[in-house]
Amino acid sequence: MPEPQDEFAIRVHDLVVGFGRQTVLDHLSLDVRRGEILGLVGASGGGKSVLMRTIIGLIPRRSGTIEVMGRPIDGAHDRSRAAIWGILFQQGALFSSLTVRQNVQFPLRENLLLSQELMDEIAIAKLEMVGLRAQDGDKYPSELSGGMTKRVALARALALDPPILFLDEPTSGLDPIAAGDFDALIRTLQKTLGLTVFMVTHDLASLTTVCDRVAALADGRIVAIGPMRELLQSEHPWVRAYFHGKRSQMLQHEMR
Amino acid sequence: MNSEPLLLATPSGDALELRPEGPWIAxxxxxxxxxxxSVGVDVDRSRAVxxxxxxxxxxxxxxxxxxxxxxRKAASSGRPAEIVGVADHxxxxxxxxxxxNRHTLAPAAAPNPVLLRLSDLGKSTVGAREDVAIFLQMLGALFMAVIGIVRRPRSLRLTSLVYQLNRIGFQAIPIVVLITFLIGAIIAQQGFFHFRRFGAESYTVDMVGILVLRELGVLIVAIMVAGRSGSAYTAELGSMKMREEIDALSTMGLDPVDVLILPRVAALVIALPILAFIGSIAALYGGGLVAQFYGDMGPAIYIARLHEAISVTHFEVGILKAPFMALVIGIVACSEGLxxxxxxxxxxxxTTTSVVKSIFLVIVLDGLFAIFFASIGM
Structure with a gap:
């Protein structure tokens, strides 16, 4: 890993994003520290995914600045960005016409100059690191279960060893065992590869177990940010409703 | 900090010390x-790494x-490499x-090319049989659905039928008219151009009339409908299948054939003869315009010649084929979608298969009809 030049991996300042007359993100500021796992929570349709997609340049912004690894992001498509971040989309977004192995190799093939042999080895190494077997490499995305799809998508996101990993609801649609395994996997990979992870999630278990800090997005702004413990004590009405609603209470009691 | 990666190899007797330096990154x-x-040979040669x-x-x-x-290369021949100086992170x-990468995959056995050919041939044979079976199944399912509607006319999905009629019938009229008009004009032009050499210009009208009414009008329209509406059916039903909408319908106790396929196929069966009629008229009109401006034959003569040349039989031969072609297009499009x-x-x-297959079948069907009508003397 390169020496950290500054403390923050992602800096979002005064960001405004909207569609038509509607303003989704309203002067939002957020800093993600290097090497942390930040969980982002918010109401459905409240702009979590919009924030993530704005940071990675898929949605244009009205105003504000975004810096990723000390470099401003300007919305234009730029090849070199592929090496900065890996993105795990909610549905995996695997290329359906390529095999699993080819999916993982795709970023390597497009961005680097390396032999097919090494590319095969790297792809299998990545697949094994995310807990799949080498034999799975020849399957097509339509033959995979939900959990496997997410793992392959994670392997593809990590293909170029990016310092930042964006996860859009990584555990949605997985059973609790698979979700727990996936959380543990993210934690392990984050430690071994020194990743900064930006995770949009609704899964209270992931928030509690893997996230170093949690940011709550409400009314287009970050209304609370900090370790889970602090968020549980937050006085903001939406945050209270989120973490102290019936479902959350039930979960937290059981976890204690 | 080095910006370029390096690998220093220092052999000392039988031993080899490798010292990677700089950024070892992707x-x-x-x-x-x-x-x-570059150090591969050295590693092979040395005793300890x-x-x-x-x-x-x-x-x-x-x-x-x-x-x-x-x-691993070192270890593979019994000289385990000693790794030192690893930074904590x-x-x-x-x-x-x-x-x-501990488990080497058994490389897939190279398939015998002859066997591969044979297996492909076998697969396509079985595939062709399956295609026929699917076609007949769909035909049967549609037949049952029609019987159901005859028994209970209220179960007909009228809204859906009218919507499909508008989409594949009414909205297709401009493009059908344009293309058949051009085809009619082109045939007439070719007729005048070539028949003029032996003074048989007036027979151009016979050719245009018979060709358009018997064959081309319905064939061109059917091919256009297969490309325009058949592909749309396949894509629609296919994406509904992908998003489990068809499964959702079945779980609600509804038959997808009744709800989705029958209105679509019925709309085609109703619309194609109408479109073929409109198309034929447009083609005859195109021929008439060419006759006036290129063949120096006034509209009155053109219509009179047309009157002599064609009979209602020619029209019947053409238009009778249209519903059957529509049925074939509809069945192929819907079953490919599913x-x-x-x-x-x-x-x-x-979607590609659907269009290619339905155009092929339309032409085959046209050929069969030609034989049929010839043998019954129509």
């Missing part, structure tokens, strides 16, 4: 591959894997990489 992969290949990692400034999975490969990654699997690629493939 961005430098071309350099790293060259480096690791030491990997001194202390000079590495940055390391990622790819770099770690290349180093791991070097150490790299040890986890190196440990992880040590676990991977055969779509999960992926976007499969949707594209099935």
């Amino acid at each position: 961005a430098n992969v071309a350099k790293l591959e060259t480096l690791s290949r 030491t990997l001194d990692m202390s000079g590495i400034s940055a390391l990622d999975t790819l770099g770690a894997w290349i180093l791991e490969k070097l150490s 790299f040890s986890g990654l190196l440990e992880e990489v040590r676990q991977v 055969r779509v699997k999960g992926s976007a690629e499969s949707l594209g493939r099935q």
Whole structure:
């Protein structure tokens, strides 16, 4: 890993994003520290995914600045960005016409100059690191279960060893065992590869177990940010409703 | 900090000390591959290998894997590499990489080319049989659905039928008229041009009339409808299949054939004869315009000649074929739509298959009808 030049991996300042007359993100500021796992929570349709997609340049912004690894992001498509971040989309977004192995190799093939042999080895190494077997490499995305799809998508996101990993609801649609395994996997990979992870999630278990800090997005702004413990004590009405609603209470009691 | 990766090999007697330096990261992969290949011979030659990692400034999975490969290369001939000087923050990654790629995949046996051909032939034979079976199944299901509607006319989905009629019938009129008009004009022009040489210009009208009414009008329109509406049916039903909408319908106790397929096929069966009629008229009109401006034959003569040349039989022969062609297009389009699997690629493939197959079948059917009508003297 390169020496950290500054403390923050992602800096979002005064960001405004909207569609038509509607303003989704309203002067939002957020800093993600290097090497942390930040969980982002918010109401459905409240702009979590919009924030993530704005940071990675898929949605244009009205105003504000975004810096990723000390470099401003300007919305234009730029090849070199592929090496900065890996993105795990909610549905995996695997290329359906390529095999699993080819999916993982795709970023390597497009961005680097390396032999097919090494590319095969790297792809299998990545697949094994995310807990799949080498034999799975020849399957097509339509033959995979939900959990496997997410793992392959994670392997593809990590293909170029990016310092930042964006996860859009990584555990949605997985059973609790698979979700727990996936959380543990993210934690392990984050430690071994020194990743900064930006995770949009609704899964209270992931928030509690893997996230170093949690940011709550409400009314287009970050209304609370900090370790889970602090968020549980937050006085903001939406945050209270989120973490102290019936479902959350039930979960937290059981976890204690 | 070094910006270029290096690999220093220091042989001392039988032993070899390898000292990778600088950033061993994916961005430098071309350099790293060259480096690791260059020391390959040295590694093979030496008795003991030491990997001194202390000079590495940055390391990622790819770099770690290349180093791991070097150490495995040494270990493979019984000289385990000693790894020293690993920085704390790299040890986890190196440990992880040590676990991977341990199981070598048995390489897939190269298939015998002759057997491959034979197996392809067998698969396509079985596939063709399956195609026929699916076609007949769909025909049967439609027949049952029609019987159901005859029994209970209120179960007909009128809204859907009217909507499909508007989409594939009414909205298709401009393009059908344009194309058949042009085809009629072109045939007439060719007729005048070539028949003029032996003074048989007036027979151009016979040719245009018979050709358009018996064959071309309905054939061109059917091909256009297959391309325009058949492909739309396949894509629609295919994406509904992909998003489990068809399964949702079945679980609600509704038959997708009743709800989705019958209105679509029925709309085609109703619309295609109408479109074929409109198309034929447009083609005759196109021929008439060419007769006036290119063949110096006034409208009155053109219509009179047409009156002599064609009879209602010609028109019947053409228009009788239209509903059957529509049925074939509809069945192929819908059954290909239902055969779509999960992926976007499969949707594209099935749509292509649908159009190609329905155009092919339309032409085959036209040929069969030609034989049939000839033998009954129509």
